[in-house]
Amino acid sequence: MSEQTFTLDGQEIPFATGQSVMQAALSAGVFIPHLCYHPEFRPHGSCKLCTVKINGRPATSCTTPAAAGLEVESDTQEILDKRRTLLQMLLVEGNHFCPSCEKSGHCKLQALGYELGVMTPHFNHFYPDRPVDASHPDVLLDFNRCILCELCIRASAEVDGKNVFALAGRGIGKHLIVNAESGKLGDTDFALTDKAAQVCPVGVILAKRQGFAVPIGQRRFDAAPISAHVDEFRPVAPQAGGKP
Amino acid sequence: MTAARKVRIATASLAGCFGCHMSLLDIDERLLDLLRLVEFDRTPLTDIKTLGTRGPCDIGLIEGGVCNAENVHVLREFRAHCKILVAMGACAVNGGLPAQRNHLDLRDILSEVYHTEAGLAHGGIPNDPELPLPLNEVHPIHEVVKVDYFLPGCPPSADAIWKFLTDLLAGRTPHLPHGLIHYD
Numbered sequence: 071m072s073e074q075t076f077t078l079d080g081q082e083i084p085f086a087t088g089q090s091v092m093q094a095a096l097s098a099g100v101f102i103p104h105l106c107y108h109p110e111f112r113p114h115g116s117c118k119l120c121t122v123k124i125n126g127r128p129a130t131s132c133t134t135p136a137a138a139g140l141e142v143e144s145d146t147q148e149i150l151d152k153r154r155t156l157l158q159m160l161l162v163e164g165n166h167f168c169p170s171c172e173k174s175g176h177c178k179l180q181a182l183g184y185e186l187g188v189m190t191p192h193f194n195h196f197y198p199d200r201p202v203d204a205s206h207p208d209v210l211l212d213f214n215r216c217i218l219c220e221l222c223i224r225a226s227a228e229v230d231g232k233n234v235f236a237l238a239g240r241g242i243g244k245h246l247i248v249n250a251e252s253g254k255l256g257d258t259d260f261a262l263t264d265k266a267a268q269v270c271p272v273g274v275i276l277a278k279r280q281g282f283a284v285p286i287g288q289r290r291f292d293a294a295p296i297s298a299h300v301d302e303f304r305p306v307a308p309q310a311g312g313k314p
Numbered sequence: 315m316t317a318a319r320k321v322r323i324a325t326a327s328l329a330g331c332f333g334c335h336m337s338l339l340d341i342d343e344r345l346l347d348l349l350r351l352v353e354f355d356r357t358p359l360t361d362i363k364t365l366g367t368r369g370p371c372d373i374g375l376i377e378g379g380v381c382n383a384e385n386v387h388v389l390r391e392f393r394a395h396c397k398i399l400v401a402m403g404a405c406a407v408n409g410g411l412p413a414q415r416n417h418l419d420l421r422d423i424l425s426e427v428y429h430t431e432a433g434l435a436h437g438g439i440p441n442d443p444e445l446p447l448p449l450n451e452v453h454p455i456h457e458v459v460k461v462d463y464f465l466p467g468c469p470p471s472a473d474a475i476w477k478f479l480t481d482l483l484a485g486r487t488p489h490l491p492h493g494l495i496h497y498d
Contacts, residue, residue, distance in 0.1 A: 167414060168497035169404055169468035175498070184495050190401070190464035191408050194457055199417035286498075295492045 076140035078122075085136035092120055092131040093305045095144075101297040102144055103153055103182050105160075105271050106219035107132040109306045111228070117160075117219055119153055119182065154186050161191040163242075165198065165214035166272075172281035173273030175289025179217060181296035203248065205256030208278055215273045216246045222275060226266035234260045246274070321483060323373045324365055325357040325402075326392060328385040329412045329452055330378025333469040334403035335359070338375070340472035351483055366395040373482065375402045379409040380453045384446035393459040398482070402475075404468040404497065406455045413452040420450050463488060467496045 075082045078095055085094035090113060095102050106117040115133040122131045123143040131142070143149060160166075160179060168174045182188075203211035218237060223246075226234040234255070238247045250257040260266070267275055286292065291299070327335060335358060341348065352373075356365040365371060374396030380386055393399055404410040415423055428439045455461055465478050465488075474494040481488040 161408070165414070165417075166497075167404075167408075167410065170411065170414075171498070180497055183497065184492060187489075187495065189407075189466060189490075189495070190456060190461070191454070192456070195409060195413070195416075195454065197409075197413065197416035197451065292493075 074138045078142045079145050089136045091134045091136050094136045096303050101300040102131050111224050154188050157188050158192045160217050162193045162195045171273045172276050178271035181291040185295050203255050205254040208262040210276045210278055211255055221269040222266045225269045229265035234258045320353045321372045322355050323352050324355040324371045325375040326388055328378035329381035330405045334377035337469035337472050338475055341476045365391050371396045374399045376406050376455050377402050379405045380458050381412050382446040382448045398462045400463045401455050401461050402465045407464050407466045409452045409454050416451045468498050
C-alpha cells in the first residue's frame with residue numbers, strides 16, 4: 071500500500087487512516103500551536119489556536135481528519151497574525167500575571183506567546199473578579215488563569231471517572247466550576263494523583279508546597295521554545311480523529 | 315558642519331518598582347557604548363525633571379502602569395515629546411502587580427489599609443493636596459496613549475534591553491529571540 075500524504079506548507083506529511091491533520095503533523099515533527107489539544111484525549115477544537123487553512127478554508131487542524139492531497143497552510147503571516155490575536159484575547163480575558171504565577175516557565179499559554187512573539191496584550195484588559203479555591207489539602211485552584219480548554223473536565227470524566235470539574239454559564243459568563251454542593255474542591259474526592267491534576271496547560275490547578283521549586287533557567291520552556299518540544303505532543307496511540 | 319546629534323532618550327517610572335531601570339543599568343559596561351550613541355533627557359538617572367527643554371526626544375522608555383492622575387500627566391507629556399514611546403516591563407505592558415488590585419473597590423482598599431487593618435496606625439486616608447489621586451483601576455500604558463513598542467519582562471533582562479535598544483538605534487524593528495522574550 072502506498073503511503074498517504076498531504077502537504078503542510080509545501081512539505082509532504084504522511085498520515086495513518088483516522089489521524090487528524092494535527093496528529094499527522096506532530097507525528098512528522100511539525101509543530102502546530104495548540105492549547106486545548108492533548109495527545110491522550112479526543113480533540114476538542116475550542117481554543118482555535120491550531121487553525122490552519124485547508125484547501126484555502128480555515129479549519130481547526132485538531133478536528134479535521136487528514137486526507138490524501140489536502141493542501142494545508144499553517145506557518146503563514148495571515149495564520150500567525152490570527153493566532154497572535156487569539157492569544158491576546160485570552161491574555162486580556164483572564165488575569166494572567168506571569169511574575170507571580172507558579173506555572174510561569176511551564177505554561178503553554180506563555181510559551182506560545184513567546185513562540186509567536188506576542189509582545190503586548192493589545193486589547194483592553196477585562197481584569198475579571200475570579201476566585202481562588204484553597205480548600206483542598208494538596209491542590210490550589212486559581213480560576214483567574216482558566217482558558218476553558220476543558221482538559222481537566224475531560225481527564226476527570228474520562229480517565230479518573232470522577233467528574234470533578236464542569237463548565238457553567240454561557241458566553242463571556244462561562245466559567246469552570248467544581249462539582250460539589252459547596253463548590254469547593256476540598257469537598258470532592260479529587261486527588262493530586264488524578265490525571266485531571268496533570269493536564270492544565272496554564273496555572274489553574276497547582277500542587278501545593280511545590281511553587282517555584284524549579285529555578286528560572288531550568289523550567290520546561292526556558293531552554294527551548296515550545297515548538298522544539300514537538301515530541302511531547304505526538305499521538306500516544308492510534309485513535310479516532312474527527313469530531314468528539 | 316555640525317556633528318550628528320546624539321539620539322535623545324527619556325525614561326520614567328510610573329506605577330513601577332524601578333526594577334526595569336535597575337535592569338537598564340544592569341547592561342553594565344555596555345552603558346559606555348550606549349552613551350556614545352545616546353544622551354539622556356528627563357530620567358531618574360540624570361535627575362532632569364522636565365521633558366523636551368533640550369529639544370525633541372527620540373525615545374521614551376516608560377516603566378510601570380498608570381495608577382494615579384500624575385501618571386496620566388507624565389505619560390501624556392512623554393507621548394507629546396517622544397517620537398518613539400516604549401512600554402518597558404510587565405507593568406507598562408499589562409499593568410503588572412499593581413493591577414492585581416483592579417477587581418477590588420478602591421474605597422475598600424484604602425479603608426482596609428488606613429482604617430480597619432489590624433496593626434496599622436489608623437491615621438486616616440491621606441488627603442494631602444500634594445498627593446496625586448489614585449485611579450479606580452491600574453491601566454497598562456497602551457490603554458491611555460499610543461505606544462510604539464512593547465518590551466515585556468519583570469523586569470526585561472539587561473540583555474533584552476540591550477538587544478531592544480541596539481536594534482532600535484540601528485534602525486531595525488526590535489526583535490527578541492527565545493530566551494530574551496519573557497513575561498516574568
